[in-house]
Amino acid sequence: MTANANRLEVAGHSVLLTFGPGLETVAEEIDALWYHLRAADDDGATPQIRLDYALPSGDLPAGAVPLPARPEASYTISGHLTREVIRRLIGTRLLLHAGAVAHPELGILVLVGASGAGKSTASSMLGRGGAYLTDELTIITPGTFALTPYPKPVSKHDPELGAKRDLALGGLGLRPAHEAAAPAPAMVLLLERIRDEDEPEEGSSVTRVPLSEALTRIVPQTSSLWALPGGLATLAELLNSVGGALEVRYREAAELEELLRRLPPAEHAETAEIEPRPGDVVTWEDTAPAPGRIAAVPFRQALAMESGLFLLGEHGAIHLPGLAGLVWDLLADAGPLTFDQLEQLVVEEIGEHPESTALVRGTVSDLVAHGWARRG
Structure with missing residues (x-):
């Protein structure tokens, strides 16, 4: 297959992209977008x-990735690259679906948010005057919390397209x-875009988020956190290192810089990592308990924390406050208990x-109901 080739260095990985006949324009666009x-x-x-792209056809070359020559092809390719980088870093880095910028005065900012929260726009706005690290994949080294830049092209919704x-x-x-x-982050921001049609009277604000809530909101924006040894504790340590996550509610990205100059006091939460006991079968297909x-x-x-327990598994994560944390811990x-045995242990712990x-x-x-206990 005759191919145009692009060679890149992406987040410490050597990359080769090739483009077959009919994809010459796409190859030129990728070269311009990833020139840096x-x-x-x-x-x-x-x-x-290595990713070898070819126009979809009945005789697609072996190993080739089908790619229509459409305007959104470059976005498709950046998604492929991001997934390949993630696949190679799982279990060695804390991987957040987040933007990151180096602001000349505020330091390294990590911007977390669900789809539609405005991460790309906020990263573009806050990154001016400093350095742009990424709009999509924040790569953090456990221990030092240093970031590996992944300065991919910025992905934004095109209304016309x-x-x-x-x-x-x-x-x-x-x-x-x-x-x-x-360097390590100075702030971890949870972005919440205020939409006038939903909350016309609400003003912009910056508030500290309790650790349990921050973990609940950030864990779904990680990649295979459970595969990183001590990953949950690492995420909690990162949040403590910046004085707690900040919820930033805003209307326009232009507000963000001024909002971040007036921060609430830092907060820290004590945590203790709970290790699975030797011999525990840590799979979700474990044998069901005996009847009753x-x-x-x-x-x-x-993690154990003042507000209860925070559990992480392959199928999700949950904060178990108060009685829920005690019952699960017991x-x-x-081991498997009858209801009467469980109730007796609860009474012994906290009284009648x-x-x-x-x-x-x-x-x-x-x-x-949430999948963290089973009945026989």
Whole structure:
């Protein structure tokens, strides 16, 4: 297959992209969009990531990735590259679906938010005057919390196209970070865009978020956190290192810089990592308990904190405050129990209560409904 080739250095990985006949325009666009990550002259080494693109057809070359020659093709390719980088870093780095910029006065800012929260626009705005690290994948080294830049083109929704497309950094006034690593974050921001049609009277604000809530909101924006040894504890340590996550509610990205100059006091939360006991079967296909008994579902990682427990597994994460945390902990520690045995242990821990049976039964039902306990 005759191919146009682009060689890149992306987040410490050598990349080769090739484009078959009919994709010449796409190859030129990729070369312009990723120019700042072009690799040095080919030294003959085998690339760590290789993607060979070809127009969809009945006789697609072996190993080729089908790619229609559409305006959104560059966005599709950046998605492929991001997934390939993630795949190679799982288990070694804390990986956040987040933007990151180096602001000249505020320091390294990590911007977390669900789809539609405005991460790309906020990264573009806050990155001007400093350095742009990424709008999509924040790569953090456990221990030091140093960031590995991933300054991909900025992906934004194009109203005319009706889909996302990639934009060159130069056209947005952004300077990509060229260092192999950036310092640890100064702030972790949870972005919440205020939409006038939903909340016309609400004003912009910056508030500290309790650790349990921050973990609940950030864990879904991570990649395979359970596969990183001590990953949950690492995320909690990162949040403590910046004085707690900040919820930033805003209307326009232009407000952000001024909002971040008036921060609430830092907060820190004590945590203790809970290790699975030797011999625990940490899989979700574990054998169900015997009839009449209740068992805690195995977990990957867990933290004890003042507000209760925070559990992480392959199927999700949950904060278990108060009684819910106690009930799960008793089930995990004592093994499958009958309801009467469980209630007796709860009473021994926190004392008698006239509604103890109803409270414990309701807590068990909630744990089972959320997939963190099983009934036999």
